[in-house]
Amino acid sequence: MTANQPQAFVQIRNVFKEFETAGKGAAPIPVIDGVSMDIQEGEFVVFLGPSGCGKTTLMRIVGGLETATSGEVLLDGEQVAGPDRRKGMVFQAYTSFPWLTVFENIKFGTKYREDIGEAERTRVARHYLKLVDLEDFTDFFVNRISGGMRQRVAIARTLAAAPDILLMDEPFGALDALTRDFLQEQLLEICRAERKAVIFVTHDVEEAVFLADRVFMFSARPARVIEEIDVNGAIGSDRTSDTKETDAFFHLRNHVRDLMRDEAKAVR
Amino acid sequence: MRWTEGEDEDVGHGRPRTPERLRGRARRTLPLSPPAGRAAGPGGGGPPLAALVPYRGASGGRANLTLGIVAFILFIAIWYLIVFTGIVSERFLPYPGxxxxxxxxxxxxxxxxxxxxxxxxxxxxxxxxxxxxxxxxxxxxxxxxxxxxxxxxxxxxxxxxxxxxxxxxxxxxxxxxxxxxxxxxxxxxxxxxxxxxxxxxxxxxxxxxxxxxxxxxxxxxxxxxxxxxxxxxxxxxxxxxxxxxxxxxxxxxxxxxxxxxxxxxxxxxxxxxxxxxxxxxxxxxxxxxxxxxxxxxxxxxxxxxxx
Structure with a gap:
């Protein structure tokens, strides 16, 4: 984290964020309280923290969808000034477009790419359709498929836009436990194939530990990083569905969960 | 709007599932939904008209049409009766015919x-x-x-x-x-x-x-x-x-x-x-x-x- 190391892919530098409140003279609410971190290329980073702590806001600042009150975010050495195709985003709410089929939705991801032509767009869309395992549903409208599938469509569409970094805001939050498990494994496979930097926001401890190379544990609002957990160091980078059964995983999860509990207690 | 319905989605473990859960039809076969149960009756597959009765029940095309026509017939019948009984003089309200x-x-x-x-x-x-x-x-x-x-x-x-x-x-x-x-x-x-x-x-x-x-x-x-x-x-x-x-x-x-x-x-x-x-x-x-x-x-x- 020192300045003379080679530049990290994403650099978050002393970011503060306050939300203005309605009404004259009302004090602004601090949401993010001076966060700094470096994220390397191809690294899977999870922002974990209690609900409403400001972790999503921090991710949205990285995505250019919000601006920091002070501090800055650099992506590949360039200051983030607004949203664009380099910062792909998957939301918790279903954002696949109901007027398009599964395939058309995924292909929509390539619509604003200037680096490829029409034939290549179709090829890219087919590739990601296959990657998220939805070939059987190519021509289905998205409200005829399940919530888990809709999130896979959204992930495929985001990847089809060829972003430099993938930002995921509790994408599996609305899904049932079994679907979640399945999608977590699938996401890891996809990330292994894509080797992209990922920021994944969640308040689910098990999900965080299972997915992450590194977990950043946030305090309750205003968000500060209270602990950085090197998951790879503790349980290795190779994860399968059996990983969750191992002792190492169990211990790490309990440790992180205790941190979460203490933090939740502090709020109350 | 429909794309915010999110939470009620049931999901088949992420595995492909036949998309039979289309609106209405699925609702009528769900065993736990009380209005649906009443509509379908004990034997299941109740008459289409009955499905329209429960609160926010399913709507059937044929039954809708029938009810729509019934309303028109009733309207004309009441109109006819009003003239026939002389409540309003024919000069101001002629017979529907x-x-x-x-x-x-x-x-x-x-x-x-x-x-x-x-x-x-x-x-x-x-x-x-x-x-x-x-x-x-x-x-x-x-x-x-x-x-x-x-x-x-x-x-x-x-x-x-x-x-x-x-x-x-x-x-x-x-x-x-x-x-x-x-x-x-x-x-x-x-x-x-x-x-x-x-x-x-x-x-x-x-x-x-x-x-x-x-x-x-x-x-x-x-x-x-x-x-x-x-x-x-x-x-x-x-x-x-x-x-x-x-x-x-x-x-x-x-x-x-x-x-x-x-x-x-x-x-x-x-x-x-x-x-x-x-x-x-x-x-x-x-x-x-x-x-x-x-x-x-x-x-x-x-x-x-x-x-």
């Missing part, structure tokens, strides 16, 4: 057919002019707060001006030709429509717009490829409703100042106290309205198969 017969005769008359054509042309002409202005301005208002903040108050104010009160003014300005009719209809629909459209555009999920940005789209491209298709189903519904209002205003305009059109016909028959003709004229407006409405509904279903 007389009115329907008069209408059938009327529709074969060339002069009346011209009246109908003129009214339809006025309604559609003014309506399309209104839509052509309201759609871009409405979307513009919702896209940029500065435009919305500027226009909303004044549009809201004009919206509340009673259209019939504007008729004399519009006649002073535009004379008694076609221009004044179009102006009345335009005034009566544009200011309502522009707010409805702005609302439709505003109501699409914020994440849709943000998704557009993160896929690399510019605001103009987001409007064209995301906002417009997303709002289209509700917009077509609102257009359908607004078109109905046009028929109210056209009759007002034609009664006050015109020498053609259905409104003019109704008003001229009143002078001779020809109640059946007056009622037949009104009925024709109703029928045209009903047919247009159904046509747009069918179009809606065709255009938006994904809903």
């Amino acid at each position: 007389v009115v329907i017969w008069t209408m059938a005769e009327l529709l074969t008359k060339e002069s009346f057919q011209t009246d109908v054509q003129i009214s339809v042309a006025r309604v559609w002409g003014a309506f399309l002019l209104s839509v052509a202005a309201a759609v871009p301005i409405g979307i513009w208002m919702s896209s940029y707060r500065i435009v919305g903040a500027l226009l909303e108050p004044i549009v809201d104010f004009i919206r509340y001006l009673p259209v019939p009160a504007l008729v004399p003014l519009l006649i002073i300005w535009f004379g008694i030709g076609e221009a004044s009719k179009v102006a009345v209809l335009w005034m009566g629909t544009f200011f309502q429509l522009v707010l409805l459209i702005a609302d439709d555009a505003k109501r699409i999920p914020r994440e849709f717009v943000e998704t557009g940005y993160t896929l690399g789209a510019k605001p103009r491209q987001i409007t064209r490829s995301i906002v417009l298709p997303a709002m289209l189903p509700t917009m077509v519904d609102n257009l359908r409703i607004t078109l109905g209002w046009c028929w109210t205003w056209i009759i007002v305009a034609e009664i006050v100042a015109a020498n053609s059109g259905i409104g003019h016909y109704i008003w001229s028959m009143r002078r001779f106290l020809k109640t059946p003709e007056v009622m037949a004229g009104i009925l024709v407006v109703g029928i045209i309205g009903l047919l247009t409405d159904q046509a747009v509904r069918i179009l809606h279903r065709r255009l938006f198969r994904y809903l």
Whole structure:
């Protein structure tokens, strides 16, 4: 984290964020309280923290969808000034477009790419359709498929836009436990194939530990990083569905969960 | 809107599942849903009419049609009884048969057919002019707060001006030709429509717009490829409703100042106290309205198969 190391892919530098409140003279609410971190290329980073702590806001600042009150975010050495195709985003709410089929939705991801032509767009869309395992549903409208599938469509569409970094805001939050498990494994496979930097926001401890190379544990609002957990160091980078059964995983999860509990207690 | 339904999705472990869980049908077979259970009856597969009874129950095409026709028959029966028992004199309320017969005769008359054509042309002409202005301005208002903040108050104010009160003014300005009719209809629909459209555009999920940005789209491209298709189903519904209002205003305009059109016909028959003709004229407006409405509904279903 020192300045003379080679530049990290994403650099978050002393970011503060306050939300203005309605009404004259009302004090602004601090949401993010001076966060700094470096994220390397191809690294899977999870922002974990209690609900409403400001972790999503921090991710949205990285995505250019919000601006920091002070501090800055650099992506590949360039200051983030607004949203664009380099910062792909998957939301918790279903954002696949109901007027398009599964395939058309995924292909929509390539619509604003200037680096490829029409034939290549179709090829890219087919590739990601296959990657998220939805070939059987190519021509289905998205409200005829399940919530888990809709999130896979959204992930495929985001990847089809060829972003430099993938930002995921509790994408599996609305899904049932079994679907979640399945999608977590699938996401890891996809990330292994894509080797992209990922920021994944969640308040689910098990999900965080299972997915992450590194977990950043946030305090309750205003968000500060209270602990950085090197998951790879503790349980290795190779994860399968059996990983969750191992002792190492169990211990790490309990440790992180205790941190979460203490933090939740502090709020109350 | 439908794409916010999210939470109730049941999911098959992420594995492909046959998409049989289409609305309505699935609801009726869900064992735990009390209204559905009652509708289906103990043996399951209850009569289509019974499915319409429970609170927010499923709707069946055949049963809907039957009930719709029943309502018309009841309406005519009550009307008949009122005349038959002499509650209202036949002079003021003719028998339904007389009115329907008069209408059938009327529709074969060339002069009346011209009246109908003129009214339809006025309604559609003014309506399309209104839509052509309201759609871009409405979307513009919702896209940029500065435009919305500027226009909303004044549009809201004009919206509340009673259209019939504007008729004399519009006649002073535009004379008694076609221009004044179009102006009345335009005034009566544009200011309502522009707010409805702005609302439709505003109501699409914020994440849709943000998704557009993160896929690399510019605001103009987001409007064209995301906002417009997303709002289209509700917009077509609102257009359908607004078109109905046009028929109210056209009759007002034609009664006050015109020498053609259905409104003019109704008003001229009143002078001779020809109640059946007056009622037949009104009925024709109703029928045209009903047919247009159904046509747009069918179009809606065709255009938006994904809903």
